[in-house]
Amino acid sequence: MAQLTYREAVAGALAQEMARDERVVLLGEDVGSGGVFKTTAGLRDRFGTDRVWDTPISEQAIAGAAMGAAAAGLRPVAEIMFSDFYATCWDQVANEIAKACYMTGGQLRMPLVIRGTNGGGLGFGAQHSQAIENWAMCVPGIKIVSPSDPSDMWGLLAAAIRDDEPVLVFEHKALFGTKGEAPAGDHVVGLGEAAVRRTGDDVTLVGLARTVGMCLEAASTLADDGVSAEVLDLRTLVPLDAAAVLASVRRTGRVVIVEENPGQLGWGAGVAAIVAEEAFADLRAPVRRVSGGNVPLPVAAAMEAAVLPSADKVVAAVRDVLTPATVTSATGRG
Amino acid sequence: MTGSVVQDVGLRGLYEQMLRIRHFEAKLDVLYRQGRVRGPAHLGIGQEAIAVGVASTLGPGDASLGTYRGHAHALARGADPEAVLRELLGREGGICGGKGGSMHITSVAHGYYGSYAIVGGHIPTAVGMAWASRIRRDGRVTACFFGDGTTNIGAFHEAVNLAAVWSLPVVFVCENNQYMEYTPIADVIPVARPAADRAPAYGLEPVVVDGNDVEAVRQTVARAVERARRGDGPTLLEATTYRLGGHSVADGAAYRDPDEVSAAWLRDPVVKAAQRLTETGDATAEETEALVARVKGEMDDLAVRVLEAPTPDAAAAWTGMWSDGSSTWRN
Structure with missing residues (x-):
């Protein structure tokens, strides 16, 4: 191909x-x-x-x-x-x-x-x-x-x-x-349709653009530990396929939203609010976000990596939501 | 080929249009003071000759864009005064469906592509319309109004530069009414003429016209429109005028020297056009006085009619964000 x-x-x-x-x-x-x-x-x-x-x-x-x-x-x-x-x-x-x-x-x-x-x-x-x-x-x-x-x-x-x-x-x-x-023929993907990139039962990972790859990498790592993560690629924020997020979360009971922008007011906050307002009864753990840090992006490789989300941070967040006793102490510094 | 028919209208026709706009706005001023207008309103009393003169050079296929001081820009193109007043008074049947208000009057059916309230934000839009005309070779000319204060905004410079570089069919019309909101324009520009003295930086000729002389405006703009239609590029025109009222209806303009304002009333473009009509023998003083009385009466009747109209259904607020009439952002 x-x-x-x-x-x-x-x-x-x-x-x-x-x-x-x-x-x-x-x-x-x-x-x-x-x-x-x-x-x-x-x-x-x-x-x-x-x-x-x-x-x-x-x-x-x-x-x-x-x-x-x-x-x-x-x-x-x-x-x-x-x-x-x-x-x-x-x-x-x-x-x-x-x-x-x-x-x-x-x-x-x-x-x-x-x-x-x-x-x-x-x-x-x-x-x-x-x-x-x-x-x-x-x-x-x-x-x-x-x-x-x-x-x-x-x-x-x-x-x-x-x-x-x-x-x-x-x-x-x-x-x-x-x-x-490479797409064959006339290729168009409708706006407002999230894609399930990997199916899973224990937790829903919601990503966009580059964070989808982080979610997939995290899901592979978690699979080695017997954790089954579903990865949802939002593709578009407006229109937002909220129904896809809600359907997945209602099944898994857990959600980690992975966004690259600073967490202090990221798109993940909006998605988290929708989940909290409309699927609260189905949640088995608090909604969790992995976001970019709340500082401007630095240049040096180690510093930039520290500020951006990563597969490792997603894995850590998933482990938190699977272990309710540690949830409240696990928030990031940013 | 669209927009190739310039309106054949004599001074009498121009005068009548100016008079209607003048008394539409005078009535609006009264309605504002009675607390009947939703939101702010910025009147162009004293500046009517520019909107009317420019509109008289445009054909039905041509485009124009105006400012938040734009009632005249819209009405001069033929926008329905009743639909405009319904918009201003928050009544059903407003020209923007109650979603625009005074600062966003639009009448695309008349080639009027909107009034814009972020100073200078629409100049790149006008350039984009002219760019489309160059691509399609449709013969359309776009006219864009803005105030003297706009010449200090970055968007003005980016847009005029692009129009000049691409040789686009656009006529930039600076209405120099001497005041940037409450501040004299002379205090905030390093040159004497806000638009004309900036023109050479973009390879354009400085063009200045008496903006209180509707015939002069018409003649000068007609040349610019012809030039644009020929494919010879934009014109940056400065029409000198005076804002006889405040920045908005809420502004008493006490910062101005009363003598300056009195002197400006002596150059009132509407009175000037009436005088010219009597000089040329096209109308007697009695005829123009009778016309004034008739137009005032029409505006009184219009206001009564619109005030009796119902207000729009609040549910309409949730429609029309997208072009299919819906406003949904998620499922």
């Missing part, structure tokens, strides 16, 4: 959608030459300069131009090189794009995608490593996609482009080199 990388899946999905729909146009910094992460490689040669536009370093203009083009009926895909840079154009995203349809009584529509590299683990430091899905999750009116493998990167990005709403797609930069099965 043919293989492709998570990085190649980005260009693959973009090409699939550009070939399918001439309204799909790309803009962003260096996207014409393939981009800093080579995620748009070959697209300008194939589709021409009328479809692939290099912009100045102007994130407000990029996000705003995407909004205007969407209002005019195109399906723009904008690139924000590092998701940290959303902070420079958050007005366009949170105040304008997210609210345009609602605020105008449905007169404006925003069929647009903004892609950005996201997440840590590569030593890029505090301003180029953040996982910021939780920023977006505070704002009603935008969909949030965070693929965990190449096939999903392709299929979810394609679905985001076909979606009639604004979608932020987060490409985890530590996953770009990972390989998976």
